[in-house]
Amino acid sequence: MSRTNFNELLDAGVHFGHLKRKWNPAMAPYIFMERNGIHIIDLQKTEAKLNEACNAIKQIAKSGRKILFVATKKQAKDIVAEKVASTKMPYVTERWPGGMLTNFPTIRRAVKKMSSIDKMAVDGTFNNLAKREKLQITRQRAKLEKMLGSIADMTRLPAAMFIIDVSKEHIAVREGKRLNIPLFAIVDTNSDPSPIDFPIPANDDASKSISLILDKITDAIKEGLEERKLEKDKEGTSKDRKGDSKNSRPDFKKTRARKSKQEEIDEPEVDETEDIEDEDITANADIEEVEE
Structure with missing residues (x-):
């Protein structure tokens, strides 16, 4: 189409x-x-x-x-x-930046550096630094942002x-x-x-x-x-x-x-007592016949 x-x-x-x-x-x-x-x-x-x-x-x-x-x-x-x-x-x-793809691990390290600077701003570490250090880190962050731009989220080669x-x-x-x-x-x-x-x-x-x-x-x-x-x-x-x-x-x-x-559960139980009684009766009958 x-x-x-x-x-x-x-x-x-x-x-x-x-x-x-x-x-x-x-x-x-x-x-x-x-x-x-x-x-x-x-x-x-x-x-x-x-x-x-x-x-x-x-x-x-x-x-x-x-x-x-x-x-x-x-x-x-x-x-x-x-x-x-x-x-x-x-x-x-x-x-x-030359080597951005052929030397991709170096670019990934730069991305991690930028992420660590961002983390410092979040957890309050940045506020505890001296004024001169703050200025240096801010400039470094801006330089990395300009160089990397939207590729900061690129974790692998395109x-x-x-x-x-x-x-x-x-x-x-x-x-x-x-x-x-x-x-x-x-x-x-x-x-x-x-x-x-x-x-x-x-x-x-x-x-x-x-x-x-x-x-x-x-x-x-x-x-x-x-x-x-x-x-x-x-x-x-x-x-x-x-x-x-x-x-x-x-x-x-x-x-x-x-x-x-x-x-x-439903199967009827066998009355073993009744069987024994029948056997006893039969046995008694046999004894009576012998005595006679």
Whole structure:
């Protein structure tokens, strides 16, 4: 099912590429024409690639795994922070810290450091520090917050990455590729799409273009999360029904045991005294016959 259409892409200016002299020959399959020295992107291919990326990213979200968004350029960072936050996915909008993925344990230590500072503020330890120490810790906390951002809650490597402007975020691309993390990206005419698993040929400089594509991607993520929730609810209901059915099923073993016990209670008792008396009478009769 198509998630977008040609006119939406056209209105958002997705088709405008860079100057011809700045182009990357690897983008040739996605270029429709040149006009006034500017390359025009083939929107039919953009539409197909965007739908393909949305379908793939939906399945990742449905599996419950995380997708890391990377956008540090000025015109993209605010859009990413606003739209991605609603999906509760991690994102980096400040400088990409080198080794963030390839040296992930170090990043986790930085996250723990930030958590320990927060704990100091909660338990009152922070208030007992000297003024100079408070200032140093506050600055350290702000620096960590700026560097880590929303990845503070990321306990493991992401299942995929979505990158805006692969030329600018080349370090993130290299780290993701090294770790075999699937890469999704908006790729403009001046960039190399070859390292990207799901390239979306589009204008990565215009705010409208970035916003439209992110709308489609985040909608796909929300769909995946919603389907995951529905499946979990369905499984929970199915388990409850099985439990009720099991509880309502009669226990034939217990029923047979109760019947057997009841039969023992209802069975008439044998009067052994009467049997003994009859035997005594017979014995006496025999004695009398002998005496006669």
